Structures are given as C-alpha cells and as structure tokens.
Amino acid sequence: MGKAEDTKARIERAALVLFVARSVAETTTREIALAASIAEGTIYRHFPSKEQLALDLFLRHHRALAEALDEAQRPHKELRPRIEAIVRCYCEWADSDWTLFAYHLLNQHAFLAKVPDDALNPVAVVHDVIDRAMAAGEIPRRDVALAAAAAIGVVLQVATYKVYGRFEGPLADHVRFFADAAWAVLAVKAS
Numbered sequence: 001m002g003k004a005e006d007t008k009a010r011i012e013r014a015a016l017v018l019f020v021a022r023s024v025a026e027t028t029t030r031e032i033a034l035a036a037s038i039a040e041g042t043i044y045r046h047f048p049s050k051e052q053l054a055l056d057l058f059l060r061h062h063r064a065l066a067e068a069l070d071e072a073q074r075p076h077k078e079l080r081p082r083i084e085a086i087v088r089c090y091c092e093w094a095d096s097d098w099t100l101f102a103y104h105l106l107n108q109h110a111f112l113a114k115v116p117d118d119a120l121n122p123v124a125v126v127h128d129v130i131d132r133a134m135a136a137g138e139i140p141r142r143d144v145a146l147a148a149a150a151a152i153g154v155v156l157q158v159a160t161y162k163v164y165g166r167f168e169g170p171l172a173d174h175v176r177f178f179a180d181a182a183w184a185v186l187a188v189k190a191s
Helices: 003-022 029-036 040-046 050-073 079-096 098-106 108-114 122-135 144-163 171-187
Strands: none
Touching: 003 029, 003 040, 003 050, 003 098, 029 040, 029 050, 040 050, 050 079, 050 098, 050 108, 050 122, 079 098, 079 122, 079 144, 079 171, 098 108, 098 144, 122 144, 144 171
16 A cells, blocks of 8 residues: 555544544544644545545445445345345444444435435345345235335344444344344235
8 A cells, every 4th residue: 555545544544433433524624634643634635525535435335335245145045045144244344344334324314315326235235135035925025115124224223222332242243133133024924
C-alpha cells in the first residue's frame, strides 16, 4: 500500500470510529484529522466532503456485504441451507469488523435512498432467495418483502441490541439459533 492509500485508509478508519461513537452529523473533519494524525486539509485530497466520505464508506460496505451474502448462498440448492449460509456470512461479516458493521447498521436510514437502483444490496439478495423458495413451493407464498423483513429482522435486531450494549459477544456464536428462527419465520403458514 502506498502512502496515499495508507493515508486514505487511516482517514476512513478514524472517520468510522468517530461516526459510530458520535454520528456523522456530530463528527467534524478536524476531529477526523486529529484521530488520523493528519492535517485537516489532507482529508479533502481524498474526499470532497465529510458527507461524501460517509457515503463512500456506506456504499462500499453495502455492496461488499451483498456480494458476500450472494456468494455464500449460491452453492446451496434448497432454502434451509441457503438461510444458514446467509446468516453465517452475515454474522461472521459483522464480527470481523464490528465498527464498520455498526456504522453500516446505524446509517442505513441516511444512505439507503442513495444506493443506485441497479446495485446489488443485502436485502435484495435475501428477497430473491425467498422469492425463489416460494416459487419452488419450499415455503408458503406470502408477501415476499414482509417475509424478507421478518427473516432479516431475526439477526438485525440482535445486532442493533449489540450496538447499544444490550447483547454481548460474537454474533457467529449464535448462527444456528438465528438460522432456525429465520426458518421458523419463513415456514409459518399464512393465516
């Protein structure tokens, strides 16, 4: 990694830590520069604004997570192993860089509207897997968006609890529980 790439990486890591601790709005470029041990003007050599830095971090993580989830589920033919693969990937992804994961989780409301329509995203991966399973008769037919939201919520709510200190430890320690719970949500007969 060259000096410019190293500096950019330090800016991004410092920003992530501050954005999670204080929020994007409350973090200043001066604080980012101080945390990254650079001059404040150096930030603008890599990013036109703090807001663009925040958006770039979100979009890159969002796309990479979606690609990882899609790759994890692809080898499996049936829904149950696909669910477990997606859940395992998601939990391991979160555990591997909790700061980045927490940033993504906490800033969805600000940035999801800015994700290009044609971009692969984590929710679309899960939605498509569930849609195909319904079409194949593996689970009852219902509103796919509702089923995807409920299944994703099984893990997402626990991750949110972890962000706020209500749950501790690696998410990957609970993959079986999350996968079983997501399966239970998806297999419920429509009323």
